[in-house]
Amino acid sequence: MSTPIRIGIIAGESSGDQLGAGLVKALRTRYTDALFEGIGGPKMQSEGFHSLFPMDRLSVMGLVEPLKRLPELLGIRRALYQHFLKQKFSLVIGIDSPDFNLGLELKLRRQGVRTAHYVSPSVWAWRQGRIKKIAQAVDLMITLFPFEADFYRQHGVPVACVGHPLADDIPLQPDTKAARKQLGIDEGAQVLTLMPGSRASEVEFLARLFLDTAVVCKQQIPDLQVLIPAASDERLAQLKDILMLYPELPCHLLNGQSHVAMCAADVVLLSSGTSALEAMLFKKPMVVSYRIGKWTYALISRMLKVDWVSLPNLLAKESLVPELLQDQATVEHLSDEVTALFQNQKRAHFLKQRFTELHESLCHGGSEAAAKALSDLLESPLA
Numbered sequence: 001m002s003t004p005i006r007i008g009i010i011a012g013e014s015s016g017d018q019l020g021a022g023l024v025k026a027l028r029t030r031y032t033d034a035l036f037e038g039i040g041g042p043k044m045q046s047e048g049f050h051s052l053f054p055m056d057r058l059s060v061m062g063l064v065e066p067l068k069r070l071p072e073l074l075g076i077r078r079a080l081y082q083h084f085l086k087q088k089f090s091l092v093i094g095i096d097s098p099d100f101n102l103g104l105e106l107k108l109r110r111q112g113v114r115t116a117h118y119v120s121p122s123v124w125a126w127r128q129g130r131i132k133k134i135a136q137a138v139d140l141m142i143t144l145f146p147f148e149a150d151f152y153r154q155h156g157v158p159v160a161c162v163g164h165p166l167a168d169d170i171p172l173q174p175d176t177k178a179a180r181k182q183l184g185i186d187e188g189a190q191v192l193t194l195m196p197g198s199r200a201s202e203v204e205f206l207a208r209l210f211l212d213t214a215v216v217c218k219q220q221i222p223d224l225q226v227l228i229p230a231a232s233d234e235r236l237a238q239l240k241d242i243l244m245l246y247p248e249l250p251c252h253l254l255n256g257q258s259h260v261a262m263c264a265a266d267v268v269l270l271s272s273g274t275s276a277l278e279a280m281l282f283k284k285p286m287v288v289s290y291r292i293g294k295w296t297y298a299l300i301s302r303m304l305k306v307d308w309v310s311l312p313n314l315l316a317k318e319s320l321v322p323e324l325l326q327d328q329a330t331v332e333h334l335s336d337e338v339t340a341l342f343q344n345q346k347r348a349h350f351l352k353q354r355f356t357e358l359h360e361s362l363c364h365g366g367s368e369a370a371a372k373a374l375s376d377l378l379e380s381p382l383a
Contacts, residue, residue, distance in 0.1 A: 004033040006089040012058030013096030014198040014231045015274035017041030020095050021365030022165045024049050030375050054291045058097055059199045077104050085111055091378055093118055106137035116140040120148040131155045140377050142370050163364025170281040179263035191225050191264035195275045198231035205291040206271055207242050215249055215334040229258040267341045277311040281359050283352045285341040286321050289329045315358050327363035
């Protein structure tokens with residue numbers, strides 16, 4: 001009997017868990033008896049993936065905050081390295097989380113293990129010197145967006161642009177009426193969806209800011225309904241505690257269901273990240289905001305090489321959606337932008353057209369294309 005192929009995957013947050021689940025499912029059609037192990041969340045585990053550590057142990061953000069957890073993170077990385085070598089894994093794929101994954105990929109590749117990285121670090125935006133380490137660490141970089149692939153080709157790094165799986169999964173014409181029916185919301189209601197992030201630290205920085213904003217918006221839009229999808233059971237408990245401070249604000253707190261909550265919305269107020277891409281794919285007017293530790297922000301802002309941080313603006317190469325970051329992220333500024341979007345139907349129609357164009361540009365096969373690129377890598381001769 002042949003030994004089943006072993007494929008390692010490391011995902012550090014909910015967006016990576018979603019990508020990883022699609023990847024495991026697509027790879028399993030090619031390698032039916034493959035074993036998938038590493039770190040992943042509930043979506044990957046539902047596809048038969050075995051997570052060696054809880055995924056939320058990797059969910060740290062910024063430059064300063066991870067230092068507090070450095071010994072634990074180094075211990076997890078060391079354990080994964082030893083496991084992948086001892087069990088003779090054929091391929092290890094890091095999904096996003098570059099500060100954790102690239103170092104592991106580099107060590108494994110030096111030991112003859114094929115490595116790939118799925119979701120490019122924002123190396124084109126800041127800390128461009130990382131391209132040298134990436135070139136040494138990976139046999140293949142898998143990017144979601146065409147402008148990223150161009151950057152890697154310019155630097156001689158093997159790359160496959162697969163588009164974003166969500167672009168294939170989310171229909172070009174979302175059904176807002178059906179989403180509202182599913183959530184028990186009146187078809188004619190005015191709905192604001194709040195998405196303060198998937199990490200504990202993001203919710204800590206943004207949840208009360210977003211809820212304070214919703215309170216002000218409701219004063220101007222009396223029939224406003226507010227949805228908040230929690231990214232995990234942990235975030236659900238965290239948000240329940242925070243919502244106790246807002247008895248005057250009727251909210252629909254959902255356990256998951258982020259896509260339904262976005263589809264049902266008129267406007268989305270969200271943290272910068274994958275949720276901005278998702279809101280774009282659902283053709284929703286949005287306001288993008290973010291807050292992090294002041295020292296982390298001071299370091300990052302000095303190194304940025306791009307004009308925008310949200311994916312809709314980066315993809316469009318223009319300011320389609322407002323970005324209110326750090327000191328600009330105030331209740332006054334956010335509520336002004338949110339209420340303006342509710343009142344401007346002409347803007348909503350324009351954004352729907354532009355978001356549809358961007359959506360179509362990202363349909364390149366997603367998980368299936370990524371699995372094909374990784375299969376080609378696995379079946380190529382070792383260098």
